[in-house]
Amino acid sequence: MTDVFGLSHKDTSPASGQAKHEQVIFCSDEHSGLHAIIAIYNTALGPSLGGTRFYPYENEQAALADVLNLSRAMAYKNALAGLDLGGGKAVIIGDPATDKSEALLRAYGRFVQSLGGRYFTACDVGTYSEDMDIVARESSYVTGRTVANGGAGDSSILTAYGVFQGMRAAAEHTYGTPSLRGRRVGVEGVGKVGHRLVDHLVEDGAEVVLCDVSEQAVERVRRRHPQVEIVAGRLELTGADIDVYAPCALGGALDDDTVARLRATIVCGGANNQLAHPGVEKELADRGILYAPDYVVNSGGVIQVADEIQGFNMDRARAKATQIYDTTLKIFAAAAEDGVPPAVAADRLAERRMSEVGRIRGIWLGH
Numbered sequence: 210m211t212d213v214f215g216l217s218h219k220d221t222s223p224a225s226g227q228a229k230h231e232q233v234i235f236c237s238d239e240h241s242g243l244h245a246i247i248a249i250y251n252t253a254l255g256p257s258l259g260g261t262r263f264y265p266y267e268n269e270q271a272a273l274a275d276v277l278n279l280s281r282a283m284a285y286k287n288a289l290a291g292l293d294l295g296g297g298k299a300v301i302i303g304d305p306a307t308d309k310s311e312a313l314l315r316a317y318g319r320f321v322q323s324l325g326g327r328y329f330t331a332c333d334v335g336t337y338s339e340d341m342d343i344v345a346r347e348s349s350y351v352t353g354r355t356v357a358n359g360g361a362g363d364s365s366i367l368t369a370y371g372v373f374q375g376m377r378a379a380a381e382h383t384y385g386t387p388s389l390r391g392r393r394v395g396v397e398g399v400g401k402v403g404h405r406l407v408d409h410l411v412e413d414g415a416e417v418v419l420c421d422v423s424e425q426a427v428e429r430v431r432r433r434h435p436q437v438e439i440v441a442g443r444l445e446l447t448g449a450d451i452d453v454y455a456p457c458a459l460g461g462a463l464d465d466d467t468v469a470r471l472r473a474t475i476v477c478g479g480a481n482n483q484l485a486h487p488g489v490e491k492e493l494a495d496r497g498i499l500y501a502p503d504y505v506v507n508s509g510g511v512i513q514v515a516d517e518i519q520g521f522n523m524d525r526a527r528a529k530a531t532q533i534y535d536t537t538l539k540i541f542a543a544a545a546e547d548g549v550p551p552a553v554a555a556d557r558l559a560e561r562r563m564s565e566v567g568r569i570r571g572i573w574l575g576h
């Protein structure tokens with residue numbers, strides 16, 4: 210594939226986000242105001258899949274850096290989710306509150322269509338199932354659509370379920386039983402994913418401590434589960450006497466200070482990009498804290514929308530998300546065997562699947 214930017218193929222450091230992308234496409238349509246970038250990191254396992262982020266980036270460079278990183282992360286997430294899908298992502302530059310229109314979304318859909326199925330899009334920050342319905346009027350390569358249109362609907366259902374499976378695996382690895390009964394779990398952020406995770410935890414008999422900057426979000430949980438304990442914020446939550454810390458708000462929750470303060474023995478949550486910088490995974494391991502890699506345990510959402518490609522079936526998607534339990538255990542075992550933190554073991558397993566399964570395409574089929 211053409212490397213349109215001439216980015217160095219030697220630079221494979223994860224932090225660069227610019228390693229080995231197959232294809233990057235700039236899309237613009239003056240009349241609708243569309244200014245988008247689609248990045249395909251790889252298609253080793255199948256067509257690339259990843260959401261469309263609609264965000265008011267400061268400039269094109271910032272948008273490009275984001276889409277390169279995000280598409281690479283999707284390749285790893287899709288690989289360990291066991292999907293036959295590669296990694297891709299798109300960004301639309303603009304304020305979704307003021308710039309989103311039918312014409313813009315449809316113009317975007319035509320660019321997605323022009324890739325002939327090399328990239329499937331879905332929702333991300335700033336885009337919703339209703340938007341995907343509009344994009345789908347111009348493209349067949351759209352998932353995450355509304356239930357009314359045969360879509361998978363709110364992906365946070367299986368995201369939360371998958372995080373819970375990852376947490377059960379971490380409990381099995383640490384305590385010798387997957388049950389969270391009697392464990393104190395600190396949930397940071399009880400939005401779409403976090404509040405559903407609390408449901409699973411309460412059902413399993415865990416004690417929940419939580420925080421959220423939104424009083425409304427806190428109230429919703431308190432109404433359903435009056436027994437949960439509410440604390441002021443991350444500082445109080447991570448300093449509390451908890452067994453498990455579940456970051457379910459924004460990225461970067463695990464910085465040096467938080468790791469030093471943490472009293473939990475397990476970290477497992479739904480937020481993306483939890484490690485604030487490279488090296489935090491080792492700090493966690495050095496403190497004897499088991500970290501369940503974020504992109505592994507939060508892959509239930511992509512499993513849910515990927516299922517839609519073949520015609521959505523919730524039971525089938527849930528069964529696949531249940532496998533997050535086994536995958537997480539496998540990562541802990543590989544980490545112990547190789548003497549590396551679980552985040553490193555996860556990357557290695559993802560790379561191995563992309564390489565081993567990807568290379569079978571080299572077998573000539575004779576037509």
Ligand SMILES: NC(=O)c1ccc[n+]([C@@H]2O[C@H](COP(=O)([O-])OP(=O)(O)OC[C@H]3O[C@@H](n4cnc5c(N)ncnc54)[C@H](O)[C@@H]3O)[C@@H](O)[C@H]2O)c1
Binds near residue numbers: 365366398399400401
């Ligand atoms: N929704 C999905 O299917 C999905 C899939 C994979 C990963 N994720 C990731 O999970 C995380 C949560 O996603 P979501 O869909 O639940 O989003 P959301 O916006 O519904 O929920 C986020 C919650 O965090 C709260 N919050 C924000 N800043 C906070 C802070 N400093 N302290 C405490 N709470 C804070 C918000 O008030 C909100 O209630 C994000 O990192 C997202 O990227 C979501």
